[in-house]
Amino acid sequence: MKTEVDFYEIDDLFTNEHKLIRSSVRDFVVSQITPIIEDIAQKAVFPLDMPKKMGEMGLFGCTIPEIYGGSGLDYISYGIMMQELERGDSGMRSVASVQNSLVMYPIFKFGNELQKHKYLPNLASGKILGCFGLTEPNHGSDPNGMQTRFVEDGDFIVLSGSKMWISNAPIADIAIVWAKDNQDRIHGVIVEKGMEGFSAPEIKNKWSLRTSITGELVFDKVRVPKSNILPLKNGLGAPLMCLDSARYGIAWGAVGVAIDCYLTAKKYALERIQFGKPIASFQLIQKKLAEMLTDITKAQLICWQLGNLKNKGKATTAQISLAKRNNVEIAIHIAREARQILGAMGIVSDYPIMRHLTNLESVITYEGTHDIHLLILGKEITGIQAFC
Numbered sequence: 001m002k003t004e005v006d007f008y009e010i011d012d013l014f015t016n017e018h019k020l021i022r023s024s025v026r027d028f029v030v031s032q033i034t035p036i037i038e039d040i041a042q043k044a045v046f047p048l049d050m051p052k053k054m055g056e057m058g059l060f061g062c063t064i065p066e067i068y069g070g071s072g073l074d075y076i077s078y079g080i081m082m083q084e085l086e087r088g089d090s091g092m093r094s095v096a097s098v099q100n101s102l103v104m105y106p107i108f109k110f111g112n113e114l115q116k117h118k119y120l121p122n123l124a125s126g127k128i129l130g131c132f133g134l135t136e137p138n139h140g141s142d143p144n145g146m147q148t149r150f151v152e153d154g155d156f157i158v159l160s161g162s163k164m165w166i167s168n169a170p171i172a173d174i175a176i177v178w179a180k181d182n183q184d185r186i187h188g189v190i191v192e193k194g195m196e197g198f199s200a201p202e203i204k205n206k207w208s209l210r211t212s213i214t215g216e217l218v219f220d221k222v223r224v225p226k227s228n229i230l231p232l233k234n235g236l237g238a239p240l241m242c243l244d245s246a247r248y249g250i251a252w253g254a255v256g257v258a259i260d261c262y263l264t265a266k267k268y269a270l271e272r273i274q275f276g277k278p279i280a281s282f283q284l285i286q287k288k289l290a291e292m293l294t295d296i297t298k299a300q301l302i303c304w305q306l307g308n309l310k311n312k313g314k315a316t317t318a319q320i321s322l323a324k325r326n327n328v329e330i331a332i333h334i335a336r337e338a339r340q341i342l343g344a345m346g347i348v349s350d351y352p353i354m355r356h357l358t359n360l361e362s363v364i365t366y367e368g369t370h371d372i373h374l375l376i377l378g379k380e381i382t383g384i385q386a387f388c
């Protein structure tokens with residue numbers, strides 16, 4: 001039950017249930033993800049049976065009440081799940097983040113009872129997979145400028161436009177699409193696979209997040225029943241609330257990757273002999289390992305306290321930005337340092353480092369870029385918004 005990297009005995013703060021969740025997700029990752037991950041990353045394929053397995057494992061709908069098929073867990077449990085999943089692979093964690101925070105969360109928060117009962121249990125079990133369409137070809141950091149629109153036509157809306165860089169898009173059964181009405185108000189709309197005029201072509205040749213399928217969403221006058229609009233919140237605040245929830249999971253996930261890189265580098269440094277001694281005996285290698293442990297410990301403490309704030313409903317957007325930005329930055333730095341410790345072996349898939357490193361290049365950009373999170377903090381400190 002004890003975790004391998006716990007320098008400040010943060011484990012004592014977790015409940016037995018948290019620790020049990022951690023060890024069962026760890027077992028799931030070791031048995032279902034680790035054996036295939038390097039191969040599927042090299043081939044850039046997503047195992048289509050994975051959503052069902054993740055659903056059975058309780059990795060979807062973690063914080064959603066049981067009446068809708070979820071597990072009704074607290075936010076620290078959700079964080080722990082994302083940490084252990086991302087320790088396996090950021091692409092796998094991305095699939096779970098999207099399903100939990102970007103698909104189930106908006107249906108739960110902004111949907112009506114009919115929509116909740118129709119979609120949430122199937123999403124929780126992994127029977128169906130969802131995606132979240134906010135980013136567009138011409139609007140990434142500036143989603144308010146989105147061009148995807150709909151007009152009303154009787155009991156239907158007619159949706160036109162396109163979304164870009166959408167995780168899960170080509171394999172998703174439903175898409176939560178953010179689009180403007182004729183008064184420029186943003187609404188969440190549930191678009192189902194197979195609706196006429198809707199397509200989701202794959203974006204190929206990614207060097208990053210190769211185990212997570214990414215695509216476009218194209219709407220060519222798609223007729224969607226009005227009953228598929230999420231009625232309880234509109235405006236940009238709605239998708240931003242979803243992103244807060246997903247970024248929270250990323251902050252924990254980044255700790256998982258950092259731990260995997262640190263442990264891999266530590267083991268390698270103790271075993272690799274140069275100049276007649278393990279490279280771990282050289283001061284410069286020890287410096288790297290010491291700094292990795294320091295950064296991981298600080299990131300763990302951030303996650304713990306942010307989880308408590310989230311459980312109390314008090315975590316602010318700026319607090320979440322700080323955690324996502326800091327933890328992904330330390331993870332990418334640790335991955336780079338670990339790659340150096342492994343020398344040439346750091347670039348091959350005998351070890352997870354290079355896969356983690358290239359994955360993190362997406363993680364540092366999606367769900368708000370590194371610099372946009374810095375500017376969110378800048379606004380929090382000064383009261384002045386510097387990004388528009």
Ligand SMILES: Cc1cc2nc3c(=O)[nH]c(=O)nc-3n(C[C@H](O)[C@H](O)[C@H](O)COP(=O)(O)OP(=O)(O)OC[C@H]3O[C@@H](n4cnc5c(N)ncnc54)[C@H](O)[C@@H]3O)c2cc1C
Pocket residue numbers: 098131132133134135139140141142164165166167168208209214362365366367368369370371372375386387388
């Ligand atoms: C693998 C992957 C999966 C993704 N999955 C999804 C998904 O499921 N759903 C979804 O909606 N989106 C998704 N995204 C999109 C992601 O959220 C965007 O890439 C991100 O928001 C940045 O937008 P952009 O790429 O258009 O960059 P841009 O917004 O064009 O930014 C380019 C650069 O300019 C900087 N910049 C922009 N504006 C400012 C400013 N005002 N001040 C200072 N610097 C600025 C940025 O920080 C960045 O460095 C995904 C992206 C990737 C790579």
